[in-house]
Structure formats: C-alpha cells, structure tokens
Amino acid sequence: MTQAKLMQGNEACAQGALAAGVRFFGxxxxxxxxxxxxxxxxxxxxxxxxxxxxEDEIASMAVILGxxxxxxxxxxxxxxxxxxxxxxxxxxxxxxxxxxxxxNVQRVGPSTGQPxxxxxxxxxxxxxxxxxxxxxxxxxxxTVREAFDVAxxxxxxxxxxRTPVIILLDEVVGHMREKVVLPEQNExxxxxxxxxxxxxxxGYQPFTPEDDLVPNxxxxxxxxxxxxxxxVHDDTGFPTGxxxxxxxxxxxxxxxxxxxxxxxxxxxxxxxDDAEVAVVTYGGTARTAYAAVEAARAKxxxxxxxxxxxxxxxxxxxxxxxxxxxxxILVPEMNYGQLVREIERAAAGQAKVVSLPKxxxxxxxxxxxxxxxxxxxxxxxx
Amino acid sequence: MKDYEQYFRSNRLPHIWCPGCxxxxxxxxxxxxxxxxxxxxxKTVIVSGIGCSxxxxxxxxxxxxxxxxxxxxxxxxxxxxxxxxxxxxVITGDGDCTAIxxxxxxxxxxxxxxxxxxxxxxxxxxxxxxxxSPLTPTTKKATTAPYGTVDRPFDPCQLAQAAGATFVARxxxxxxAQLPDLIAKGIQNNGFSLIEAITPCPISYGRQNKLGDxxxxxxxxxxxxxxxxxxxxxxxxxxxxKFPLGVLYESQFGxxxxxxxxxxxxxxxxxx
Numbered sequence: 317m318t319q320a321k322l323m324q325g326n327e328a329c330a331q332g333a334l335a336a337g338v339r340f341f342g343x344x345x346x347x348x349x350x351x352x353x354x355x356x357x358x359x360x361x362x363x364x365x366x367x368x369x370x371e372d373e374i375a376s377m378a379v380i381l382g383x384x385x386x387x388x389x390x391x392x393x394x395x396x397x398x399x400x401x402x403x404x405x406x407x408x409x410x411x412x413x414x415x416x417x418x419x420n421v422q423r424v425g426p427s428t429g430q431p432x433x434x435x436x437x438x439x440x441x442x443x444x445x446x447x448x449x450x451x452x453x454x455x456x457x458x459t460v461r462e463a464f465d466v467a468x469x470x471x472x473x474x475x476x477x478r479t480p481v482i483i484l485l486d487e488v489v490g491h492m493r494e495k496v497v498l499p500e501q502n503e504x505x506x507x508x509x510x511x512x513x514x515x516x517x518x519g520y521q522p523f524t525p526e527d528d529l530v531p532n533x534x535x536x537x538x539x540x541x542x543x544x545x546x547x548v549h550d551d552t553g554f555p556t557g558x559x560x561x562x563x564x565x566x567x568x569x570x571x572x573x574x575x576x577x578x579x580x581x582x583x584x585x586x587x588x589d590d591a592e593v594a595v596v597t598y599g600g601t602a603r604t605a606y607a608a609v610e611a612a613r614a615k616x617x618x619x620x621x622x623x624x625x626x627x628x629x630x631x632x633x634x635x636x637x638x639x640x641x642x643x644x645i646l647v648p649e650m651n652y653g654q655l656v657r658e659i660e661r662a663a664a665g666q667a668k669v670v671s672l673p674k675x676x677x678x679x680x681x682x683x684x685x686x687x688x689x690x691x692x693x694x695x696x697x698x
Numbered sequence: 699m700k701d702y703e704q705y706f707r708s709n710r711l712p713h714i715w716c717p718g719c720x721x722x723x724x725x726x727x728x729x730x731x732x733x734x735x736x737x738x739x740x741k742t743v744i745v746s747g748i749g750c751s752x753x754x755x756x757x758x759x760x761x762x763x764x765x766x767x768x769x770x771x772x773x774x775x776x777x778x779x780x781x782x783x784x785x786x787x788v789i790t791g792d793g794d795c796t797a798i799x800x801x802x803x804x805x806x807x808x809x810x811x812x813x814x815x816x817x818x819x820x821x822x823x824x825x826x827x828x829x830x831s832p833l834t835p836t837t838k839k840a841t842t843a844p845y846g847t848v849d850r851p852f853d854p855c856q857l858a859q860a861a862g863a864t865f866v867a868r869x870x871x872x873x874x875a876q877l878p879d880l881i882a883k884g885i886q887n888n889g890f891s892l893i894e895a896i897t898p899c900p901i902s903y904g905r906q907n908k909l910g911d912x913x914x915x916x917x918x919x920x921x922x923x924x925x926x927x928x929x930x931x932x933x934x935x936x937x938x939x940k941f942p943l944g945v946l947y948e949s950q951f952g953x954x955x956x957x958x959x960x961x962x963x964x965x966x967x968x969x970x
Binding site for chain 2: 382385
C-alpha cells in the first residue's frame with residue numbers, strides 16, 4: 317500500500333489522470349483549476365509525457381484533440397469561463413469520437429463571476445454547453461481520494477467510448493486537502509487505447525462501429541491513412557449530406573452511451589433503508605449534507621442521503637427508486653437550482669422535490685441544510 | 699521522383715472547388731513537394747481548418763484531419779507533439795488562418811513547432827460567400843464591404859516572421875512551377891514554416907471586384923509578383939501593388955518537440 321499523503325483535490329485529479337495513462341496535457345491557466353496544470357507540468361515529463369501551455373482555452377482543447385489522434389491519452393483543465401470557450405471543440409470530440417478528458421473546477425458565474433469562489437453552476441453547461449445533439453459523461457467527486465478515482469474513470473470512459481468526458485469538480489473539492497492513501501499502480505484498472513481490428517485490405521473503415529457501437533479509428537501514423545472531420549460522416553470518416561447517414565450517426569453517438577447508462581451511473585446511499593426524506597446531493601455540497609443528515613439521524617429523524625458521482629448521463633433509475641420510497645427529496649446545490657430540475661423530472665411527482673440553492677460564494681453550513689431537513693420532516697409528518 | 703498522383707484519394711475526386719479556382723494548383727504543389735522529398739506516406743499528417751482551402755485534406759491520401767474554424771494549427775501542434783516522428787502539414791485559408799485563427803498563427807510561429815503551414819490566400823471568405831477577410835486589400839469589395847473595405851490587410855509573411863517563424867516564403871498559383879519547391883523547402887525546415895500561396899477566386903472575390911476571369915487574375919499575379927531579390931531593388935513607387943516572391947526569410951531556432959525532449963531528459967533524471 318502506498319503511504320498516506322496530505323493531498324489537494326486538484327492534485328489528486330492530476331495524479332489519477334497520470335495513473336490512468338494520460339501522457340499529454342494542454343491547458344491555459346485559470347483558477348481554481350491551475351494546480352492541475354502545474355502538477356502535470358511537473359509530473360508529465362518524468363514519465364515521458366508532454367505538457368504544453370497554450371495561448372488560450374480553445375487552443376488548449378484543440379491541442380489535446382490533436383494529441384489524442386496522435387495516440388496519447390489526454391487531459392485539459394479549466395474553470396467556467398474557459399469551459400465555455402472549449403465547448404465548440406468538446407462537440408468536435410463528440411462527433412469525431414476523439415477520447416479527451418476535461419476537468420472543470422467550477423467557480424461562480426456567469427462570466428468572470430466570482431473567481432475562485434465555490435459553485436456548482438456548470439452542471440447544465442457540462443451537459444448542454446456545446447451545440448447540437450450529443451451524449452455526455454460527467455463525473456463529480458466529493459473527496460480528495462475520489463478526485464483520483466474519478467479521474468481514472470474519466471480517462472477510461474473516454475477511451476472506451478471514444479467520447480469527451482467531463483470531471484466536474486468544484487472549488488471545495490479542488491482546493492481541499494485531505495489525508496489520502498492512493499492505490500498501487502497495479503491495482504488500477506486501465507482501459508487501453510482502442511485499435512483497429514481489421515487491416516485496410518480486410519475492408520477496415522475507421523468509423524465502423526464494433527458490437528458496443530464504438531468505432532476504432534486508428535491513431536495517426538499507424539499506416540491506416542484515415543480522415544477525421546467534425547462534419548457528419550459515414551463509416552469512412554468522410555462527410556455526407558445524407559439525411560439517413562446523419563440520423564444514424566447522431567443516433568449511434570447517443571446509443572453507445574445510453575446502453576451503458578446503468579453501468580456508468582455511480583452513487584452512494586446513506587441511511588436510506590427507512591428514510592422518509594432524502595437529500596440528493598453531489599460534489600463538495602455532499603460533505604455538508606452528510607453532516608446534516610447524520611445530525612438529523614441523531615435527532616431521530618428518518619432522513620437519508622443519495623450522493624451522485626455520475627452527473628451525466630443522469631441517474632434516472634436511482635432517483636425513481638428514491639422517489640418511490642420517500643415522501644420528499646431535498647436538493648442542496650451551490651447554484652440557483654440546476655440538477656434539481658432533472659431530479660424533479662425523474663421523480664415524476666412520486667415525491668415532493670425541494671430545491672435548496674446557494675450562490676453567494678459561501679459553502680453550505682450543516683445548519684442550513686439541517687434547517688431545510690427539519691422543515692421537510694415536519695411537512696411530511698402532516 | 700515519385701509520381702505525385704499517388705498522394706491523392708482518387709475516389710474522393712473530383713473536388714468541390716469552383717471552375718477557375720486556384721486551390722487545385724496549390725494542392726498539387728503540396729503533393730509534388732511531398733513526392734520530391736519522397737516522404738513516408740504513413741508518417742505524414744495533413745491538418746486543415748475550415749473553408750475552401752481546408753477541404754484539400756480530404757482529397758489527399760494520408761492521415762488527414764479536417765478541424766474546426768481557425769484551429770488547424772493548435773490541432774496540428776497536438777499531433778506533432780504527441781508523436782514527433784510525424785511530419786505535419788497544415789492547410790489553411792486567409793480567413794481561417796489570420797482572422798479566427800490569428801492568435802494560434804502567431805503563437806504557432808512563436809513556438810517553432812515543426813509544422814509546415816500552407817496558407818491558401820484568395821483574399822476572401824470563399825466558401826461562406828465572399829465576405830471580407832483580413833487579407834482582403836483595402837478598398838476592395840466584399841459582400842460585407844459593399845462600398846470597399848476600410849480595414850488594412852495583414853502581410854501574413856511579415857506577421858509570421860515577426861512572430862518567430864523560422865521559414866517564410868510566398869508563391870502564387872501563377873508561379874506553379876516554383877511553388878512545389880518553396881513548399882518542399884518549408885517541409886525541410888525543422889521548425890514553423892509559412893508558405894503563403896496566392897490563389898485566384900474568380901467567383902467570390904474576382905467578380906465583386908471586376909478582376910476578370912481566372913486567367914486574368916493569374917496574369918495579374920504574374921505581372922505583380924516579383925522575385926525577392928528584384929523586389930528589393932525597386933523604389934517605393936515601383937513597389938506599388940507589387941509583392942515579393944520566393945523564400946522571404948529563414949532563421950535558426952530550436953524546434954519545440956526537440957527542445958521538449960530535453961525537458962523530458964532533465965525531468966526523468968530528476969533535474970530541474
């Protein structure tokens with residue numbers, strides 16, 4: 317077992333990416349994500365990898381996509397304003413099926429907002445930030461150790477499904493320091509870069525999907541001479557104006573993620589066996605929520621908690637089950653109310669869903685969430 | 699010398715360019731340069747941006763990457779740094795390279811990554827339908843400048859040189875015999891190379907400005923492009939509307955991926 321270390325969330329995120337095989341980082345400095353870039357600048361060359369500081373956020377996204385096609389596992393890191401700038405190329409990665417991981421350490425917005433103050437305001441941007449129709453995977457850790465684990469998962473999912481994956485951190489988790497014990501390298505499961513299963517002579521086409529609906533475009537320089545484009549394309553990778561091919565292309569992008577939705581939905585349940593009120597939460601807010609729920613249990617209140625690690629695709633089934641067995645769901649978030657809309661939709665009226673938003677640069681206190689729990693507990697008792 | 703035709707995806711031709719367009723001449727010049735240098739077809743990558751010029755990547759039989767508006771250079775930077783054994787050629791247009799991609803252009807030149815950028819300069823946004831680009835000459839008309847442009851155009855060669863490019867050259871579609879050689883020299887330069895290739899767009903640019911058909915536009919290039927040595931002997935008055943051709947600038951500076959390999963050596967050895 318490795319030694320226990322005092323480590324920051326951003327640092328753990330970088331370490332997780334390295335452990336999963338990331339060997340290329342392109343980025344542009346923006347708080348509160350900069351420690352990820354700084355860590356990669358120090359660590360990547362030690363393992364033969366490459367760090368490059370680009371001229372802007374868009375170039376940072378472009379350079380990692382180029383490097384990914386060149387055969388490397390790639391990461392970039394940013395915060396809200398930079399995340400917005402990267403969006404066009406996040407869409408490019410989705411349609412061109414280029415593995416890439418984007419860590420977004422959220423801060424208060426819109427625009428420059430409140431730099432380096434904690435927020436969870438990019439939940440919907442992570443899902444819908446780019447144009448057009450595409451699926452999205454976004455994972456949000458709540459501890460420093462989990463920032464490491466989420467980074468490993470994000471890299472693996474991006475490689476396995478050849479799609480951009482978002483690590484949705486918040487400033488609380490990104491800048492928090494905790495004692496962590498990281499797994500040994502040989503304990504970490506790593507998904508390797510997909511390779512062509514046919515030769516050109518056998519009729520290989522770079523965008524022909526395998527059984528899992530994911531294609532195997534060859535890395536550049538391996539002799540396949542493939543064409544990669546952000547235009548809607550057929551199996552050959554070349555653009556087409558065909559309505560049929562367009563429909564098939566967009567449908568397959570969605571279906572390759574839809575069919576593994578349950579497998580990649582990660583969450584924790586606490587005190588849910590007899591809960592009448594559930595707190596559904598994620599990221600840094602989940603830490604405060606846990607303290608509040610524990611306190612409520614100590615008072616004898618039938619309160620449980622569900623903590624979502626997978627934000628997208630949304631955990632519909634998990635929330636449906638929670639809604640079916642509770643009377644009310646409280647959703648504290650460091651924003652004006654974002655994921656609560658999905659929870660309300662999934663709950664479909666089976667349980668009352670109450671938003672508890674906070675967006676004043678301060679994190680929740682246990683008393684604030686506790687107060688909202690008290691109110692809900694008394695309401696459901698009526 | 700190899701036959702340049704082996705570098706085309708014949709099943710993707712004919713191309714989509716308009717009759718009279720000079721892009722084919724430039725694309726063929728790139729293929730001829732590659733043939734001349736007998737480059738490894740499997741270790742050469744062509745990266746393009748968006749627009750008429752950037753469709754060329756699809757016609758060429760290499761690993762090819764048709765990126766997003768203005769972003770060819772940073773994509774190409776990633777390809778090269780991920781695998782420095784690859785030779786990377788960037789195809790871009792005047793709007794793509796110097797407007798939406800302007801910042802990437804100057805920073806690409808500054809970094810001196812080994813990229814060969816061939817800038818197809820037709821002085822207009824062609825595919826979008828004739829809007830003014832940063833290389834549309836002042837007073838010339840465009841659909842977004844119906845009374846003539848007020849903006850001054852960049853000189854992309856001077857811009858690249860000032861930003862740190864280690865090889866800068868200019869050719870035209872009229873000077874088709876020399877262009878492959880200029881591109882080949884750019885590919886041989888181990889660093890950031892710019893080859894501006896001026897090309898006629900009779901449909902979107904020529905028609906609005908009454909420049910005649912493609913042959914008239916090519917003729918104009920022949921009359922106004924002057925070899926660098928001769929250009930330097932001209933008086934300021936004689937230089938009006940004339941422009942220098944050939945290798946305009948060369949210098950030496952460490953190539954980025956080679957320099958970064960030293961960073962890796964230092965880091966792996968535990969030194970700072």
